[in-house]
Amino acid sequence: MIRDLPSLAFQGVSRIFPGGVHALKDVSFSIPAGGLTAVIGPSGCGKTTLLRIAAGLDRATSGSVNFIGPDGKTSARGRENLSVCFQDARLLPWRNVVANVALPLELSGVSRVERLARANQVITAAGLAPAQTRLPSQLSGGMRMRVALARTLVTSPDVLLLDEPCSAVDEFTRMQLDEEIRRVWQVSGATTMLITHSVSEAVWLADQIIVMNVGSVHEIHRVALPQQARDRTSTAFLLEVETVMRSLARAAGVVIA
Amino acid sequence: MMGAIKSIRVVVAPLLAVAFMLIAWQVAVMMSGVSAYLLPTPWAIGQTMWANSDRLIGGAIQTAMAATLGFAVAAVMGILVGSMIAAVPFLRRSLYPLATILQMVPLIAVAPLLVIWLGFGLQTAIAAAAVVALFPVLAATIDGQVSVDPGLREFFMLHGASGWTRWRKLDLPASIPIIVTGLRIAAGLAVIGAIVGEFVSGYGGPNAPLGIVIMTAMREARTDLVFAAVALSAAVGFALFGAVSCIGWFLVHRWHASGVTFMEQIK
Structure with missing residues (x-):
């Protein structure tokens, strides 16, 4: 089934909460149509706020979130036909x-x-x-x-927003749920945004990883491994994990080695 | 087998307590020589109940009718008005404090007003029962509906549910456990309300309600009959409370921890 899936574009998104807390500062990136992008970062870095703005549950103070159709024009269909899975x-x-x-x-x-x-x-x-x-x-x-x-x-959503669906389960169940998330993404073919704080989950599932820190995008990482060849124990997989881990550590100012 | 033994224990323990209390009462009255006018023995009360069974059962049916109808009015009004107050922040700020203050007005003080407005008869007893039973249902409905999981609310919002749909499919079912608690309190209060209503709205005849039986027996210095009528009014209250508890259990026991029976609570 060929569908005209939208891509999801965040353009200069900022969110200031009452009280002056800057949850998001000028966040820009886009999720290609039918792709799976993971957003990763330490707790409180604004990941969930970003998802809530995309879902229409919160408003950006400035900037915009657009669903772009294959013709390059903003499409309302993505917002009308999106599904969200929350952490609870x-x-x-x-x-x-x-x-x-x-x-x-x-x-x-x-x-x-x-x-x-x-x-x-x-x-x-x-x-x-x-x-x-x-x-x-x-x-x-x-x-x-x-x-x-x-x-x-x-x-049958066009856009899937997954907010840390594996945050409350043990490691083994997480791996099973990751399989299920991949299946759900592949079956739906939807443009998918996955919020997670697990680097290995992000590398195993995503083709693009947004590393965030305190409300802004620190780095955009493309996962070079093909989806079929993602073996959690392979050297190539572990090297990808290490790269993202280092990026995350630089973002958070944490010494890991 | 263990279950059966447990059930017997649950039933036997309160029966033993009642039997012990009645025997102690009987012995205390007989030994002290207190006059039957002040405190009749349980045996004498039992005899009076038997001798006046037609009058007492007729009265109990009248009182049960007033209490049940009053309770039903309070339940429907409480859930509807409570839902509206919960849904509209302005009403919550304006009406809820007012309802709380009105709740402080003693029923016995309001009862004569009900007679002025509604006249003598069953309708006044129903109204008195409804007035006193309304607040627990109203408060429980409001508390239940404002404390619905905001995450579930968001889920309904995401799928474009209207306020009416959200009320039917989320707010009302989610608050049923708390509403049932309010209804159980209201069931007991409704009987008190009905009896107070009967005190002031005096309608006699062969089927005089328990409130009238109590007042008449008091004037005739028939303390044994007062006790018999009081025992029956307690039985009416217990029956209404039991019925509401059973319906509540049926509605929530599969999914909510509050759906345990009274028997399970006292195990």
């Missing part, structure tokens, strides 16, 4: 897995039959079918995140 799964505790996954379609007025069919489809693809009648309280933290990721797919 944000599932309704009284609804089972199917009803939670179907919720975005329900809120858009899609008929019951259609939304349940679509929800079942993404649940089965995510391997969640055995858990589909369970409530969120009956799932592990990792499973809840997988449900939240499946929910982002249900609307």
